Amino acid sequence: MSKIDSNTITIYNSLKGEKEIFKPISAPNLGIYVCGPTVYSNVHLGNCRTFLSFDNIVRYFKFLGYNVRYVRNITDAGHLVDDAEQGEDKISKKARLEKLEPMEIVQKYTLDFHQVLSQFNALPPSIEPTATGHIQEQITMINAILDKGLAYEANGSIYFDVKKYNAEGGNYGELSGRNIEDLMAGSRALDGQSEKKNPQDFALWKKASPEHIMRWDSPWGVGFPGWHLECSAMGTKYLGEQFDIHGGGMDLKFPHHECEIAQGKACNGVSPVNYWMHANMLTLNGQKMSKSTGNTLLPEELFSGKNDLLEKAYSPMVVRFFMLQAHYRSILDFSSEALNASEKGFHKLMEAKSALNNLMYKPGVVSETADKKVKDLIADCYANMNDDFNTPKTIAVLFELVNKINKMLAEKAIDLSEIVFNELKEIFNGFIEDVFGLKPEITTNNGKLDVVLELLIGMRNNAKQNKDYALSDQIRDELNNIGIQLKDSKEGTTYTIK
RNA sequence: GGUCUCUUGGCCGAGUGGCUAGGCAGUAGUCUGCAAAACUAUCUACGCCGGUUCGAAUCCGGCAGAGACCUCCA
Numbered sequence: 001m002s003k004i005d006s007n008t009i010t011i012y013n014s015l016k017g018e019k020e021i022f023k024p025i026s027a028p029n030l031g032i033y034v035c036g037p038t039v040y041s042n043v044h045l046g047n048c049r050t051f052l053s054f055d056n057i058v059r060y061f062k063f064l065g066y067n068v069r070y071v072r073n074i075t076d077a078g079h080l081v082d083d084a085e086q087g088e089d090k091i092s093k094k095a096r097l098e099k100l101e102p103m104e105i106v107q108k109y110t111l112d113f114h115q116v117l118s119q120f121n122a123l124p125p126s127i128e129p130t131a132t133g134h135i136q137e138q139i140t141m142i143n144a145i146l147d148k149g150l151a152y153e154a155n156g157s158i159y160f161d162v163k164k165y166n167a168e169g170g171n172y173g174e175l176s177g178r179n180i181e182d183l184m185a186g187s188r189a190l191d192g193q194s195e196k197k198n199p200q201d202f203a204l205w206k207k208a209s210p211e212h213i214m215r216w217d218s219p220w221g222v223g224f225p226g227w228h229l230e231c232s233a234m235g236t237k238y239l240g241e242q243f244d245i246h247g248g249g250m251d252l253k254f255p256h257h258e259c260e261i262a263q264g265k266a267c268n269g270v271s272p273v274n275y276w277m278h279a280n281m282l283t284l285n286g287q288k289m290s291k292s293t294g295n296t297l298l299p300e301e302l303f304s305g306k307n308d309l310l311e312k313a314y315s316p317m318v319v320r321f322f323m324l325q326a327h328y329r330s331i332l333d334f335s336s337e338a339l340n341a342s343e344k345g346f347h348k349l350m351e352a353k354s355a356l357n358n359l360m361y362k363p364g365v366v367s368e369t370a371d372k373k374v375k376d377l378i379a380d381c382y383a384n385m386n387d388d389f390n391t392p393k394t395i396a397v398l399f400e401l402v403n404k405i406n407k408m409l410a411e412k413a414i415d416l417s418e419i420v421f422n423e424l425k426e427i428f429n430g431f432i433e434d435v436f437g438l439k440p441e442i443t444t445n446n447g448k449l450d451v452v453l454e455l456l457i458g459m460r461n462n463a464k465q466n467k468d469y470a471l472s473d474q475i476r477d478e479l480n481n482i483g484i485q486l487k488d489s490k491e492g493t494t495y496t497i498k
Numbered sequence: 499g500g501u502c503u504c505u506u507g508g509c510c511g512a513g514u515g516g517c518u519a520g521g522c523a524g525u526a527g528u529c530u531g532c533a534a535a536a537c538u539a540u541c542u543a544c545g546c547c548g549g550u551u552c553g554a555a556u557c558c559g560g561c562a563g564a565g566a567c568c569u570c571c572a
């Protein structure tokens with residue numbers, strides 16, 4: 001029985017508002033689309049949380065043996081600073097401010113995005129399409145929606161007709177739980193005369209004003225695509241008219257994802273996505289991290305410790321572990337105190353992993369109780385991940401296994417059968433490395449360091465035998481100050497580099 | 499203002515109608531020359547007020563506080 005068949009996954013589907021059993025369209029193939037960043041500035045830590053949440057989800061699917069096509073776009077055009085009426089394209093604005101070509105901005109921040117995610121050990125997507133690379137596909141989609149009569153042209157721009165879409169059986173609001181009567185009643189009166197028939201209509205194509213630098217020819221004149229359209233066009237192109245999972249940050253639920261559903265249904269006649277997943281926000285000082293309000297923390301500031309909010313630097317792996325300790329659908333508040341706790345926990349976990357891998361199996365007295373306990377804990381790891389990717393609960397189980405590993409080390413006895421012992425190794429490593437993407441932190445160990453430390457440990461042991469504790473403690477304490485911790489046990493002294 | 503969500507011990511954070519989450523911190527013990535690490539034991543909970551129930555922190559209602567979306571945001 002394959003792991004795919006033996007693990008039934010439940011997913012909280014935002015569209016239904018409840019957990020559902022996940023039924024892929026054509027297992028073992030699986031299509032997932034995640035909304036990527038708008039590359040007009042550096043990705044901040046809050047952005048990273050969403051991408052890391054979905055990285056873990058994709059990793060778990062792969063771990064189970066799914067053949068995942070993971071599409072994550074780069075938004076490099078069409079995203080307006082204000083609203084669809086008189087907004088300026090975000091990339092264009094930044095290009096004007098930095099006196100660069102828009103594509104220089106795009107390149108600069110795309111590279112930053114890739115570099116940051118790679119530091120966090122996130123897997124690259126299978127396809128990473130850009131909005132500007134799919135103008136034709138977007139135009140084709142607009143034409144299809146126009147043909148259905150669900151969009152209209154106004155002064156060189158094309159708008160989606162939400163009211164008509166709903167009148168003809170559409171259900172705009174189904175994802176975000178809004179009804180359009182409320183939206184109409186509650187919408188602010190816009191200054192000036194709107195081109196839109198109704199305020200909730202959204203742009204599929206915008207006419208470019210003369211000063212707008214990013215512009216393309218279209219059947220309706222020179223302009224640029226609306227933001228919501230790119231994801232619909234690229235999702236359809238690479239994953240089909242209907243695919244398994246669409247993910248993104250909670251803040252994209254409305255209007256972005258709501259509009260995607262409407263566009264997909266209007267164009268193709270089917271709801272584009274079976275399972276909508278939304279990752280919750282990372283907050284700083286109790287407020288959402290947001291580029292526009294400046295309440296942000298950059299990964300680089302975290303890794304270097306150069307920020308007033310931070311007591312010290314934290315490694316990417318510690319930050320990743322910190323995020324894993326909260327469920328992806330919960331708000332997570334960032335603080336130095338919380339990170340400190342995670343840092344210690346992370347080291348404890350990784351040290352147990354390394355100790356386990358160095359432990360050779362020796363036949364001894366096998367305890368059936370111990371065997372069963374370990375097997376149950378392994379099953380719990382799967383069960384917890386199967387339950388809407390509950391990473392914090394899975395980590396709690398891993399710590400129970402840490403306890404078991406340390407106990408075997410302390411007692412110098414393995415009371416597990418060889419089969420269970422090997423399974424423990426395989427699963428413990430598998431969950432930490434493959435599913436959670438946690439790897440040992442980079443050390444400068446090139447082999448010579450081992451020899452140097454063996455030498456120092458030997459010198460310290462001599463000093464201890466001569467009761468020269470001043471010297472032995474000096475060696476221990478000074479090594480500790482530079483992050484090398486000596487650990488004494490009856491078998492001798494080992495060390496850990498932090 | 500409208501829609502929705504959250505409120506757990508010193509901190510961070512899971513979770514369930516009755517059974518120890520876990521991490522960090524604290525306390526005591528084992529070990530140690532002293533520590534650290536590890537092991538053992540252990541202390542702090544479920545915003546407030548009602549209701550349903552044999553039993554609720556968990557379900558329902560009200561109140562208070564916080565947040566998200568309604569405009570660009572992961």
